[in-house]
Amino acid sequence: xxxxxxxxxxxxxxxxxxxxxxxxxxxxxxxxxxxxxxxxxxxxxxxxxxxxxxxxxxxxxxxxxxxxxxxxxxxxxxxxxxxxxxxxxxxxxxxxxxxx
Numbered sequence: 001x002x003x004x005x006x007x008x009x010x011x012x013x014x015x016x017x018x019x020x021x022x023x024x025x026x027x028x029x030x031x032x033x034x035x036x037x038x039x040x041x042x043x044x045x046x047x048x049x050x051x052x053x054x055x056x057x058x059x060x061x062x063x064x065x066x067x068x069x070x071x072x073x074x075x076x077x078x079x080x081x082x083x084x085x086x087x088x089x090x091x092x093x094x095x096x097x098x099x100x
Contacts, residue, residue, distance in 0.1 A: 019065070024056035025049070034074040038082075046080055053078035067091045 035042035063077020
């Protein structure tokens with residue numbers, strides 16, 4: 001598969017094909033990204049899923065999707081549930097300023 005670069009031209013490619021088609025996690029067991037809890041084995045799952053996210057070329061699109069659709073569970077765009085809660089507050093404030 002062709003590697004995506006973060007360029008305007010490649011943005012068109014991502015729009016033509018769903019960004020998920022390019023996700024580093026597409027062939028990974030989804031359960032890894034949805035650990036139960038935040039201690040013990042779940043912490044190891046979160047770390048492992050974040051390692052995969054670090055290699056992902058559409059991590060920003062994934063995080064944007066998670067914030068826009070209020071994904072409360074799992075690891076999205078390299079962020080944990082707690083990290084996304086904090087990010088979502090500032091993201092919502094930016095969205096409100098843009099629409100004002």
